[in-house]
Amino acid sequence: MWGYSSWTEGKRLFFEEILDVLEWLEEQHEFVSRLRSSGGDFQVIAQLPGDINIGSVLSLETMAIAVKLGVRIGVEVFPNLPRKVPDKD
Incomplete structure (x- = not known):
């Protein structure tokens, strides 16, 4: 399993x-290909706060790259998504 946030x-x-x-x-296509060919599933997920109005449009370019790489796109909405606490120096 691999993750990035x-x-x-x-x-x-x-x-x-x-x-x-x-x-x-796309620049890491060999990594994505190895992960998928070994049985892995690659997803890019947007986690959105449900307490504000937010929207976006998925472009054809974005869909084409996702299809080419075999990456699924997900959207999750969380009514109480906590705001990130700033890092302390």
Whole structure:
């Protein structure tokens, strides 16, 4: 199993960030291919707060890259998603 998380605030168009992740994964296509060929499932999931209005449109470009890589895109909405606490220096 492999995982990676990032936190974004103040950006409404969350599918643009998913496109950024998929473009990065294109550069790591050998890793994605090995993971999938060994029986792994690759997903990119946006976790959204349910207490604010937020929306985005999944572009054809994003869908094409996801299909080419065999990556599934998911969206989860959490009514009480905690806000990230800033790191202390």
